[in-house]
Amino acid sequence: xxQHLHTAAADPDFQPLAERALRELAALHxxxxxxxxxxxxxxxxxxxxxxxxxxxxxxxxxxxxxNTREGRFGLDDEVKHWVKRATDLATGQRKIIKLxxxxxxxxxxxxxxxxxxxxxxxxxxxxxxxxxxxxFMQGHTRLDQTGNPIRVLDIVQGRCxxxxxxxxxxxxxxxxxxxxxxxxxxxxxxxxxxxxLHENQEKHGDVRRDHLFVHSDTGAYCWIDFDYNFVHRExxxxxxxxGLGNILIYLAGKGDVTLPDLRDHHPDILATLYWEDLSxxxxxxxxxxxxxxxxxxxxxxxxxxxxSNNATIYYERADQxxxxxxxxxxxxx
Amino acid sequence: xxxxxxxxxxxxLVAVDGSANARRAVAHVAAVASCxxxxxxxxxxIISEPDPDYFASPAERLGWLAERRMEAESFMADYKQLLANxxxxxxxxxxxxxxxxxxxxxxxxxxxxxxxxxxxIALGRTGLQAKEELLLGSVSKRIxxxxxxxxxxxxx
Numbered sequence: 001x002x003q004h005l006h007t008a009a010a011d012p013d014f015q016p017l018a019e020r021a022l023r024e025l026a027a028l029h030x031x032x033x034x035x036x037x038x039x040x041x042x043x044x045x046x047x048x049x050x051x052x053x054x055x056x057x058x059x060x061x062x063x064x065x066x067n068t069r070e071g072r073f074g075l076d077d078e079v080k081h082w083v084k085r086a087t088d089l090a091t092g093q094r095k096i097i098k099l100x101x102x103x104x105x106x107x108x109x110x111x112x113x114x115x116x117x118x119x120x121x122x123x124x125x126x127x128x129x130x131x132x133x134x135x136f137m138q139g140h141t142r143l144d145q146t147g148n149p150i151r152v153l154d155i156v157q158g159r160c161x162x163x164x165x166x167x168x169x170x171x172x173x174x175x176x177x178x179x180x181x182x183x184x185x186x187x188x189x190x191x192x193x194x195x196x197l198h199e200n201q202e203k204h205g206d207v208r209r210d211h212l213f214v215h216s217d218t219g220a221y222c223w224i225d226f227d228y229n230f231v232h233r234e235x236x237x238x239x240x241x242x243g244l245g246n247i248l249i250y251l252a253g254k255g256d257v258t259l260p261d262l263r264d265h266h267p268d269i270l271a272t273l274y275w276e277d278l279s280x281x282x283x284x285x286x287x288x289x290x291x292x293x294x295x296x297x298x299x300x301x302x303x304x305x306x307x308s309n310n311a312t313i314y315y316e317r318a319d320q321x322x323x324x325x326x327x328x329x330x331x332x333x
Numbered sequence: 334x335x336x337x338x339x340x341x342x343x344x345x346l347v348a349v350d351g352s353a354n355a356r357r358a359v360a361h362v363a364a365v366a367s368c369x370x371x372x373x374x375x376x377x378x379i380i381s382e383p384d385p386d387y388f389a390s391p392a393e394r395l396g397w398l399a400e401r402r403m404e405a406e407s408f409m410a411d412y413k414q415l416l417a418n419x420x421x422x423x424x425x426x427x428x429x430x431x432x433x434x435x436x437x438x439x440x441x442x443x444x445x446x447x448x449x450x451x452x453x454i455a456l457g458r459t460g461l462q463a464k465e466e467l468l469l470g471s472v473s474k475r476i477x478x479x480x481x482x483x484x485x486x487x488x489x
Contacts, residue, residue, distance in 0.1 A: 053437055093489025102389050112468050119386040201436060231383050236436040280464045307467070315465045 002100050006104035014056070014145075016042060021054045021061035021226075024089035027259050028063070037234045041145035046082045046099040057142035057150045062086040062097055086152075094155055095139075096122070098227065100148040107230070110281035114239070115122070118230035119205075122124065126202055126226040127151060134215065135193035137224040156222055159245070161212040165254060172293055182219070183251055184300075188201035190221040192246055192254045198237050202279065205229045207243025209250055241315045242281065245307035249287055252296060252304060257286040267294070300328035341484070346375045346451040348442045348472075351408040352441045354457025357413045358488040362455050367419040376412055377445055378405045381435040399431060405430045439475035446483060455486040 001147045014094050025032060038053045049055065065085035069078060080102035087094055099146035104117040130136035139153035168175060179211060190212055197204055204211075212220045250256060259278075262270040269292050278289035286292055287308035290301040304323050306315055315321045347381075349355040349364050359376070365408040366372040375485040380401045409428045416426055426456045444455050466474070473487045 102386075104387070109468060110464055112465055114460075114468075117384075117387050119384060121386045122384065229384055231387065231388065232436075233469040234438050234472045234475060235468075238468050238470050243386070280467055311463065311464070316470070 008134070010133065012091075017056050017059075017061065018054075021056060021089050021110070024061065025054065025063055026087065026094060027052060043099045043144045043148050043150060044146060045083075046101065048098070049084070053287065055086070055144070055150070057144050057152075060142050060152065061089040061096065062152075063089055065096075068096065074125065088152075088194075096153040096155060098151040100150070109239075109242075110283070115231040117229050117231075120151065120228050121225055122202065122205070122229050123151055123225075124149050124205075125226035126197065127153075128195070129200055129202065130193075133193070133196075134218070134220060135189060135196075135212075135222055136226075137222060144317060151227075151231060156213045156224060157221065158213045158214070158216040160210045162209050162250075166212045168254065172254050173295060176252075176293065176295060180252070181329070182256075184329050186214075186219065186221045186326070187248060187251060188322060188329060189324060190223065190247075191318055191322050193221075193223060194240055194244065195322060198318050201238055202226075203229070203232075204240050204243070207240045209247050209249070212247065229231065235316060237315075237317065241318060241321060242307070244318070245304075245315075246279075246282075249285070249289065249304050252300060253286070253289050253292070257292055259284045259286070261285070262279055262292070276308060278309050280307055280309050280311060297328065297331040299324075300333045301327055340452070342372045342401040342450070343369075343371045343450065344375065344387055344451040346446055346448065346449060347455040348379075348456040348476075349408065349412060350378060352457065352459070354459055354488070355408075356412070356415070356453045358456070358457040358486070360417055361486070361488045363416045363421060364417040366416070366421050366425070369422050373427070374416060374421065375429060375449055375451060376409055377429045377431070377449075378409065379435060379438060379441050379445070380405065380430065380432045381441070382432055392462050400430065401432075402430065412487060413453055421485055437475065438462075439468070439472045439479065442472070442476060443480055446480065451483065453486060454480060454485045455488060458487050458489045460489065 016298060021039065022034050022037065025037065026034060039056060040049050040053055042048060043055060049064055051064055051066050053064045055064055063086060067079045067081050068083040069080060069083060076211050082099040084097050088096045098281045100120045101118050102235040104115065107114045107116045127139045137153055137156055139151055141149045141151050143330055144150055194204060204223060204226060207223060211223060214222055216224055273286065275284055277291055279285040279287045287304050289304055290296045305311060341381065345362055349359060350449055362374060366374055388397065413426055433441050436488050456473055461471055477487060
């Protein structure tokens with residue numbers, strides 16, 4: 001055991017916890033060479049924590065697996081060194097552990113600059129707030145020896161929303177009449193979940209389609225990843241609502257309806273579009289989908305138009321949008 | 334009974350930051366106040382504190398606040414001079430700098446407006462693009478829509 005003591009020799013609780021972790025590890029992986037296992041109680045330098053190491057956090061012990069990767073917009077290979085697959089050594093359950101990573105960066109949405117930062121404490125607060133609520137990823141927080149909050153996350157059993165939508169093979173009209181009403185129900189549930197955060201003065205911070213997962217058992221939607229934060233100006237929830245609008249346009253369109261797509265496949269429809277019909281922020285996407293798919297009810301389309309160049313007023317709160325969504329849902333039968 | 338804000342009470346609050354728009358608002362109020370000696374001007378700047386998690390350490394937060402306070406002192410001095418150039422002396426000017434956690438800056442400004450019992454609020458308009466208004470919200474628009482018992486001057 002001596003070889004493991006270098007990371008936390010001064011902590012009297014370390015040795016029994018480390019011994020316990022190694023016993024559990026030996027039980028899970030009888031062929032593992034325990035002398036090569038590094039045990040970490042300080043996760044500040046997460047680059048030093050590799051697959052096969054063990055992390056101790058308060059009374060919990062984790063065998064570290066591979067890092068996760070960022071999965072959108074061509075960043076498929078960007079390794080997130082602070083987010084690691086792990087096994088809870090007490091239960092053998094697979095988990096994700098998110099280590100504390102303080103970073104600030106400028107994000108740019110449609111040419112608008114935002115100062116963003118990662119906020120592990122915010123994610124911990126939201127995990128507490130939404131405990132037991134299946135509309136949110138579940139997990140809890142444990143502190144490492146130096147006080148870094150480690151978020152211990154259950155793996156959501158399901159697929160992310162764009163994977164589910166892109167796998168649907170039917171034409172848009174059939175999709176819209178058969179599947180979309182149920183999808184809209186789930187989307188309204190997700191919007192209500194977001195409203196819960198706002199009622200508790202929390203923002204999600206990174207509302208986007210691949211941060212919504214579809215539970216494989218119920219088909220209901222589940223928000224993930226709450227550690228993004230941004231320095232807001234007047235409307236603290238503006239970015240969250242913008243994200244919701246984007247997702248709704250994506251769902252109503254069964255994918256993004258872009259100008260290049262229309263140019264290549266439906267130049268007749270393209271010829272009917274004006275600047276006012278496009279997304280306010282993403283200028284190559286169509287927001288006024290009723291011009292492309294005339295069977296989209298006016299009530300639904302009017303919600304989409306709040307996110308178009310034609311908009312002069314905007315949603316300020318999620319409940320305003322939810323009220324309109326309910327009215328639109330009633331028109332779909 | 335007359336409501337305290339039924340009439341102009343001679344107290345004008347100018348919500349400012351270090352921008353050119355804010356300076357224009359101060360200049361406008363200076364021109365108006367120079368014609369009426371009884372007018373009192375309150376220059377208000379709110380330092381909107383980010384989430385505590387924004388800072389890597391408490392020391393960094395204190396440094397950030399000190400920097401914002403210094404910036405505020407600098408532009409407040411400039412605005413006082415601008416008012417002085419219109420013959421408005423220090424006796425008619427109050428400068429208030431507040432550090433607040435503001436989910437909405439306009440709400441914080443309107444809180445101060447009520448606390449300070451002003452009958453007019455003046456502020457510069459940033460001239461946001463529509464998409465900025467969607468994503469960020471507009472302070473002046475919200476104040477125009479939600480301020481009560483006062484006049485709102487939006488200087489563009």
